[in-house]
Amino acid sequence: xxxxxxxxxxxxxxxxxxxxxxxxxxxxxxxxxxxxxxxxxxxxxxxxxxxxxxxxxxxxxxxxxxxxxxxxxxxxxxxxxxxxxxxxxxxxxxxxxxxxxxxxxxxxxxxxxxxxxxxxxxxxxxxxxxxxxxxxxxxxxxxxxxxxxxxxxxxxxxxxxxxxxxxxxxxxxxxxxxxxxxxxxxxxxxxxxxxxxxxxxxxxxxxxxxxxxxxxxxxxxxxxxxxxxxxxxxxxxxxxxxxxxxxxxxxxxx
Numbered sequence: 001x002x003x004x005x006x007x008x009x010x011x012x013x014x015x016x017x018x019x020x021x022x023x024x025x026x027x028x029x030x031x032x033x034x035x036x037x038x039x040x041x042x043x044x045x046x047x048x049x050x051x052x053x054x055x056x057x058x059x060x061x062x063x064x065x066x067x068x069x070x071x072x073x074x075x076x077x078x079x080x081x082x083x084x085x086x087x088x089x090x091x092x093x094x095x096x097x098x099x100x101x102x103x104x105x106x107x108x109x110x111x112x113x114x115x116x117x118x119x120x121x122x123x124x125x126x127x128x129x130x131x132x133x134x135x136x137x138x139x140x141x142x143x144x145x146x147x148x149x150x151x152x153x154x155x156x157x158x159x160x161x162x163x164x165x166x167x168x169x170x171x172x173x174x175x176x177x178x179x180x181x182x183x184x185x186x187x188x189x190x191x192x193x194x195x196x197x198x199x200x201x202x203x204x205x206x207x208x209x210x211x212x213x214x215x216x217x218x219x220x221x222x223x224x225x226x227x228x229x230x231x232x233x234x235x236x237x238x239x240x241x242x243x244x245x246x247x248x249x250x251x252x253x254x
Contacts, residue, residue, distance in 0.1 A: 002032045004108070006100055007085045007160075009076030011069050013041040015090035018204065020050050025093035027057055031100040035059045035082050039072040047090075070177045074169040086157040091124070091204040099200050103157050110194040113159050114185055117200035119152035124204040132205055139195040145187045146238055153178035155200045162191060170229070175215060176222035180229070188230045 008026050012019055026036055037060045038051055051061055060079060064072040073087055084107060088094065099117075107115050121133035135152045138144075156178075166189055169177045185191050220239050227234045 004084060004104055005033050005035055005082040006031065006104060007035040007037060007080035007082030008100070009037045009039065009073065009080060009085070009087045010090055011039045011041065011064075011072030011076060011087070012043060012047055012090035013067070013069075013072070014043045014045040014047060016043070016046040016050060018091040019047055021093045022088055022090050023051070023054050023058075026088060027054065028097050029094065029100045030097045031104065034100060035080065037062065037076045037079060039064050039076040039079075041065075041067055041072045068174065070169050070171055070173070074171060077163060077168050080160065083160055084157055085160055085163070087154065088201070089154060089203075092154055092201050095120070095199045095202050099198075102196060102198060103200075106194050106196050107157065107159070111192060112194040113162050113191040114193045115157045115196060116151035116155045116193075117196035117198050119155050119201045119203055120199055121205050122202050137195060140186050140193050142187070142190070145183055146234055148238070150179060151182055151186075151195075152201070153182060154203055156182060158185070166191075172229075173222050173226065175219050176226060179219075179223050180226035183226050183232070184230050187232060 010019070010022055010026075015022075023036075026034065036058050038058055039062045040048060040051070041064050048061075051058065055061070062075055062079060064075045066072075069089070076087065077085060084104060086100070086103070094100075103115055103117075106112065116137060118137050119135040120131045121135070123130040123132060137151050137155075138149070140151070162185065166185060170180050171177065173180050186193060224234070224236055224239045
């Protein structure tokens with residue numbers, strides 16, 4: 001199983017406070033064939049000094065001149081050589097050392113093109129072990145996106161050939177490129193998928209799309225645009241189900 005190369009990318013901009021735990025959670029995986037790629041967008045806070053401590057264990061450290069998480073993420077995806085590619089942002093970390101191994105085993109067993117699992121949000125600074133929100137996902141079924149469903153993008157793993165055939169991130173989207181990508185792969189192209197009922201990633205609270213009311217409105221507008229650019233039909237009012245569906249995540253128990 002370790003013969004399958006898995007690429008993990010980490011986009012970062014001024015992530016000195018958290019990136020070390022991200023790096024260590026990847027290097028601590030018990031899967032022995034990982035290509036780790038970090039893409040920096042011009043950090044000035046000591047991030048690169050932290051990254052340099054691990055340079056012998058990181059396959060590539062790239063620079064991306066365009067600001068924003070998506071250009072850096074896209075650059076990482078395009079430079080990856082692995083048969084399976086995942087992304088772990090610089091303020092997230094894997095829930096345990098078996099995540100990558102579990103993903104490879106599940107994708108091989110199910111012959112899946114894409115795969116995802118569950119995610120928990122944790123306190124950003126004071127207590128990163130304190131769980132605030134539990135994003136319990138589920139298997140994909142056609143039509144679920146119309147009811148506000150989407151997989152947790154940080155847990156999303158994709159085979160390299162899928163990106164090569166169906167495209168990478170659409171950088172016309174500044175806040176919902178991850179949603180557009182998953183909508184395209186699952187709802188439009190109906191790629192073979194598998195869901196792993198396991199907490200894969202712990203994500204520090206404070207995502208870009210939820211920082212303000214303005215960003216939530218913008219994210220909803222871009223979500224509707226994602227349907228349009230992919231030639232998919234949806235009632236614009238149904239887009240409101242997307243943020244509403246997240247409310248129950250605050251009450252779910254592990």
